[in-house]
Amino acid sequence: MTIRSSKKTFPNSSERQFYKHIVLVHYHEIGLKGRNRSYFESLLIENIRLRLANQFTQQSFSIRRVSGRLQVGVPSKPAAYQVAEIIKDIPGVVRVSVGLRLAQDLELINPVALQLLQEAEPFSSFRVSAHRANTDFPINSMQLNQSVGAWLVERMPDKRVQMRSPDVTLHLDMVEGGAFLYTYTQPGVGGLPVGSAGKVVSLLSAGIDSPVATWQLLRRGAECIGLHFSGRPETSDTSEHLVRLIAERLQPYGGLLKLFVVPFGDYQRQIAQLVPASLRVVFYRRLMFTVAETLAIQEGAKALVTGESLGQVASQTLDNIRAINDVVELPVLRPLIGMDKLQIIAMAEQLNTFEISSQAHDDCCTLFIPRNPETHARLATVQAIWEELPVADWLRNIMDEIEFIDTKSVSQTVEELTVTGGDTGGDTVGDTGSDTGSDIGGDTWSDIGGDIGGDTGGDIGSDIGGDTVGTNQGRGD
Numbered sequence: 001m002t003i004r005s006s007k008k009t010f011p012n013s014s015e016r017q018f019y020k021h022i023v024l025v026h027y028h029e030i031g032l033k034g035r036n037r038s039y040f041e042s043l044l045i046e047n048i049r050l051r052l053a054n055q056f057t058q059q060s061f062s063i064r065r066v067s068g069r070l071q072v073g074v075p076s077k078p079a080a081y082q083v084a085e086i087i088k089d090i091p092g093v094v095r096v097s098v099g100l101r102l103a104q105d106l107e108l109i110n111p112v113a114l115q116l117l118q119e120a121e122p123f124s125s126f127r128v129s130a131h132r133a134n135t136d137f138p139i140n141s142m143q144l145n146q147s148v149g150a151w152l153v154e155r156m157p158d159k160r161v162q163m164r165s166p167d168v169t170l171h172l173d174m175v176e177g178g179a180f181l182y183t184y185t186q187p188g189v190g191g192l193p194v195g196s197a198g199k200v201v202s203l204l205s206a207g208i209d210s211p212v213a214t215w216q217l218l219r220r221g222a223e224c225i226g227l228h229f230s231g232r233p234e235t236s237d238t239s240e241h242l243v244r245l246i247a248e249r250l251q252p253y254g255g256l257l258k259l260f261v262v263p264f265g266d267y268q269r270q271i272a273q274l275v276p277a278s279l280r281v282v283f284y285r286r287l288m289f290t291v292a293e294t295l296a297i298q299e300g301a302k303a304l305v306t307g308e309s310l311g312q313v314a315s316q317t318l319d320n321i322r323a324i325n326d327v328v329e330l331p332v333l334r335p336l337i338g339m340d341k342l343q344i345i346a347m348a349e350q351l352n353t354f355e356i357s358s359q360a361h362d363d364c365c366t367l368f369i370p371r372n373p374e375t376h377a378r379l380a381t382v383q384a385i386w387e388e389l390p391v392a393d394w395l396r397n398i399m400d401e402i403e404f405i406d407t408k409s410v411s412q413t414v415e416e417l418t419v420t421g422g423d424t425g426g427d428t429v430g431d432t433g434s435d436t437g438s439d440i441g442g443d444t445w446s447d448i449g450g451d452i453g454g455d456t457g458g459d460i461g462s463d464i465g466g467d468t469v470g471t472n473q474g475r476g477d
């Protein structure tokens with residue numbers, strides 16, 4: 001690319017800038033889905049758009065696909081960090097980076113790279129990691145690493161280039177029509193976009209396990225309908241309140257599509273009267289599964305989900321799992337089946353649900369619990385007793401009494417964010433327009449061209465120093 005000589009200085013922030021603040025969203029797995037790829041990408045874009053709209057009511061962001069990544073336009077560096085923090089939890093996101101988009105021109109890239117590294121202080125080693133998503137650019141990644149690295153080393157003689165585990169990595173992605181530069185990058189939650197795997201009904205107690213199990217399914221792209229059985233009217237409604245809080249905590253990961261609550265206390269009382277004490281829990285669970293399956297069919301869901309873990313409690317021995325599972329035809333997904341409690345707790349802590357689940361509450365499961373529950377229920381015995389119970393009546397009544405909890409009202413209780421940072425920016429990335437980069441390249445280059453070769457360093461510093469991209473180190477995290 002040729003740069004016309006001109007005496008103009010860099011545009012200040014009120015003029016059109018030659019770079020754009022962006023959040024870069026990286027995804028792997030969805031990129032591997034062949035012909036489904038664009039469907040998965042569209043879902044991910046939509047999920048990001050909805051999540052940002054929910055959090056930033058005053059601001060809209062443009063989201064574009066660029067060379068196997070998503071580029072989210074943001075108005076400023078602080079906004080970029082806020083947006084990245086939200087996006088990293090959205091299923092399907094493997095990594096988020098905060099950086100700048102500029103033209104594919106080393107005369108621009110070099111000084112901006114220097115500026116980004118200076119913002120990453122203190123550090124003693126660095127490396128350049130170039131990636132060429134688009135082979136239009138004449139220099140390959142290796143040559144880019146060397147060229148940009150050599151330019152930087154010359155200007156930072158006290159720093160050393162270190163290929164393995166450097167303090168800072170300066171990423172340079174050459175993409176269609178532009179270049180992304182960034183040093184700040186964070187792993188995302190991974191998985192697949194919510195909505196890509198169909199619907200499930202997740203049996204959500206206020207305990208530690210089921211929120212984690214629900215999260216696992218969200219992360220694999222399932223839309224989760226929560227179903228909670230409350231001990232009401234035999235108990236208070238504390239567990240329902242906790243489940244609402246849990247639903248709120250799941251919002252960043254895609255949230256519940258819907259939440260239903262069944263007042264289950266009366267039915268447990270009847271079961272307790274009609275079945276041997278040692279088998280009560282198996283029957284509570286059979287009735288729960290029956291209700292869950294009926295709801296799943298109504299809602300078009302294709303599986304049930306529980307937080308069961310093998311051998312964790314009496315109802316989760318293989319014999320009892322079999323005796324309970326027998327009552328439904330839909331698959332029952334148990335993502336925690338092979339996990340230890342400590343592993344589950346660690347995940348619940350990450351999800352921020354642990355603290356809620358640890359609060360004391362009356363649970364329907366603790367109602368009428370026998371002292372010695374059966375750990376090896378015989379399927380034939382269970383089936384014979386089940387036949388005698390008024391299950392059809394119970395089911396009809398429960399489906400009449402089931403309560404729908406509006407999760408939209410749940411999500412509204414999540415704190416709304418406002419974008420911080422000066423630049424107007426609503427249209428920033430939107431106007432980078434087509435992937436050809438003509439927009440970015442257009443009139444701006446010639447304006448700044450002359451300066452770049454000469455005394456640009458200071459200009460860049462003053463222009464972008466205030467609100468360009470920071471780094472891990474810069475933010476102290």
Ligand code: ATP
Nearest residue numbers: 203204205207208209210227228229306307308365
């Ligand atoms: P904990 O963390 O105490 O084990 P839990 O919710 O996992 O809590 P369990 O007795 O282990 O309780 O129940 C196994 C599974 O059955 C739960 O993970 C959940 O999927 C389902 N379940 C239990 N109680 C309820 C309930 N009240 N409402 C909805 N689902 C429930």
Ligand code: MG
Nearest residue numbers: 209307308312
């Ligand atoms: Mg459990």
